Amino acid sequence: MQTARSLEELQALAKQIRRHIIEMTGAAKSGHPGGSLSSVEILVTLFFGGVLRHDPKRPDWPERDRFILSKGHGAPALYAVLAECGYEAAPRELLKTLRKLGSPYQGHPDKRFLPVLEASTGSLGQGLSLAMGMGFAARLNGNPSRTYVLLGDGEIQEGQIWEAAMFGAYHKIDNVTAIVDYNKMQLDGFIKDVMELEPLVPKWQAFGWHVLEVDGHSFPALQAAFTLAREVRGRPTVIIAHTVKGKGVSFMENNPKFHGVAPTPEEVELALKELA
């Protein structure tokens, strides 16, 4: 089982994950750096911050907590985190084969190539339903496993998310925690200019969820939110994590261009200097 790392260690890991994301997408010459960078603290908190009960030595442990990257385009961040955790199926030295033929690190998460993934994703809107099924089954099996699912903000424009939200409240799936990576941007630009999500907190509340709002780049805030979510009974929790798209690299921050465009070799060099 992974134990919680210190704040300094979490910060150092976040920087290391960001370097991986830049190098991976740079080498692949394609991919989604912006939404990968915005989710780094969320993933590092889950995998290294004492939230997710998992053991890289025992990936098949039945009572492990599950993590689903519903926003599958954020795959580089998840791959880097799994590699840093030390999962045998996710070798660090192959990270730069992202998106290459035969790589475990496919363009979007693919269980066939990386069996430690809990789900194959990439078509938006589907992960929350999967999490609901996992939560329902774990409860029925008396399995203490909890399920965490990371949603993109643009992703929750999909209608299926709200079908799953209704399901979660009705069936009292309190062993599932959803996180919205609320970086306020999607492929075509700012969320507010494509399809506004606000008022977001009341929406989830109206659907019967326990809602928390946090700074998605603050480890203590994220850890506190996950602790609260674990304690709530009778309804699922959603953590609205306010984030910055492209976080950590000055010229990528809040720049919609880097939703789905990889950094050039020059940009990789600049970014790595900032993340030194």
Added chain:
Amino acid sequence: MPLKTRYELNLGMATREAFGRALVELGRENPNIMAVDADLSKSTFTHLFAKEFPERFVSCGIAEANMVGVAAGLASHGKIPFAASFSCFLLNKAFEQLRVTVAYPGLNVKIVGTHSGISIGEDGPSQMSVEEISLACSLPGFVVLAPADEVATRALVRAAAEHVGPVFIRTGRPRVPVIYSPDQRFEIGKAIELVEGSDVTIMANGLMVAEAIRAAEALDAEGISVRVLDLHTVKPLDREAIRKAAEETGAIVVAEEHLVDSGTGVRVAQAVAEMHPCVMEFVGIQNTYAESGPPEALLEKYGLTAPHIAAAARKALARKRGR
């Protein structure tokens, strides 16, 4: 050919009801069996399962996309979920979820479509499913089953539960004739020869199997020797039975309650073309949506009854003989 004594074709239960009853039996034997439904449990007969195993019944409301995702999540934890709804809603509304969440990772989810084909009757085309064989067969790794009667359904629902991997089972609304004796054995991917014959082969599934038998009886009276195969498994096809039919009878008719240009027939034609090209004719729904009406009248109007199959067989035989 003792056809008339072999098949009395007495009316039995609907295949959807046979599914619901079979699921209860399985539920008693295996605590991992679950039912997942989208507000149609009284029509899909999963209400029988819900009554006996309320804790293993998952009500999803009218939300098929979420239902398929939930079923996938249950399967991820070792459950064997049977997600049921009308075929048209399940395969059309949740096709993308079947593709990405179920087929792509190859999860052990069972999908049961009821009210398939045009024999749902009076409800009309918005509820009729005439393309789901095509959709289900386009999902890599899926097994696709279309049982003909209550005996076949019971056996194939059991086979689906035992098979590890995604399965689609196509069932219908109306009561259908009983073809099989209760001890008939069924194996996924193995066609069943119901009538021996050497001039022409009729392959069918679902409620068209009984019609195929009736057509064979009529043709037998004309001195035409007809082989009838129940292709209860559309995927994977029984290529050996198809090859033998092509080689030994040289003429094949495929009859299905489905759009004729995207269903079982085209899959059989592909296999025939690869192994042993022969004359083929196809009975099914042409390039159209049907309409409201009594099931029997609809089947007659849209060309899905024994006389239509017999006519196609005569045509195939004439072509084979170069006339």
